[in-house]
């Protein structure tokens with residue numbers, strides 16, 4: 001079978017997909033990278049031997065699929081350009097940065113025969129996969145509360161060595177609300193098998209680095225379609241050790257808590273199974289619940305090995321013609337709460353509805369679109 005030819009847009013983050021791809025080299029190969037910055041192009045080619053191109057259109061001429069790993073405001077324009085040519089897309093997070101982009105993406109996916117998938121790698125970390133399988137099996141009972149926190153002090157990333165603002169200066173810390181929601185929201189929505197219907201967003205004010213529009217800490221409260229409550233914290237500025245993957249969940253029959261610091265372990269409490277009022281290591285349940293296909297991480301894969309899996313699932317979906325695990329609806333369910341949170345923030349935390357993209361008519365026209373089932 002001919003190998004899938006994959007191109008990458010954006011060299012730095014693009015490189016992090018290589019470990020997963022190498023471990024799947026019988027199915028796919030990287031054909032080229034598009035990167036506008038000359039130095040980044042040269043570094044990528046020197047390290048990987050892969051040709052680096054100066055123009056995105058040239059990349060699309062050479063590939064069957066593209067990994068969009070560019071700054072986040074480019075994800076939709078680049079995904080649309082690819083999908084319109086029947087080129088499959090694995091997109092970095094978030095899926096879109098505005099409602100207009102979200103509608104355009106949906107319309108294009110509905111009209112294209114190519115696969116679109118979101119590379120939300122935090123859905124693929126070992127603890128998150130185990131918890132997801134346990135939640136699916138019902139061991140936590142009915143889920144009604146969850147937390148997600150992404151605390152990542154990134155002040156040095158907001159300007160380049162000359163002091164000029166990078167894309168993050170506007171798209172991550174130059175806006176109010178939750179500008180980077182998917183790492184926290186994504187796994188929770190997978191576990192809850194649900195979507196967010198409304199958000200209320202407030203902030204701590206600007207104390208640490210007041211030149212930026214975003215508050216130091218931003219809290220997003222979210223109500224899901226099944227009436228569960230989610231509490232999401234984003235902090236890109238405060239002086240503290242990183243904590244990018246904190247989650248918890250509470251159900252009628254048990255609870256889960258991720259570690260908050262080095263040396264701690266992910267832990268669960270299951271009514272009737274765990275000793276009374278005592279936590280157990282989540283790992284006690286790994287053998288029973290961790291899906292076989294996610295047991296072996298690729299050598300060198302980042303984000304605790306989680307970067308192995310989005311690209312593998314994407315390649316399988318394209319080759320086997322199966323639905324990708326994180327399709328356009330999942331992608332928008334994870335991204336829209338952040339987009340809408342800005343409006344809530346400016347109304348002092350008023351509850352604002354999060355649109356259901358399944359009900360948008362973008363791209364449907366007079367013929368039925370390729371609807372995904374409602375979660």
Ligand SMILES: NC(=O)c1ccc[n+]([C@@H]2O[C@H](COP(=O)([O-])OP(=O)(O)OC[C@H]3O[C@@H](n4cnc5c(N)ncnc54)[C@H](O)[C@@H]3O)[C@@H](O)[C@H]2O)c1
Pocket residue numbers: 009010011012013014034035036037040069070071072074092093094119120121166303
């Ligand atoms: N899933 C994750 O864990 C994770 C981690 C890091 C970054 N990201 C996402 O990956 C994307 C890139 O982040 P990064 O950390 O590599 O940023 P970065 O600032 O380190 O690098 C961005 C690169 O993109 C290049 N670029 C600029 N415009 C481009 C365009 N139109 N097309 C292609 N490349 C372009 C720049 O020259 C630069 O080399 C962002 O969307 C970010 O949100 C995700």
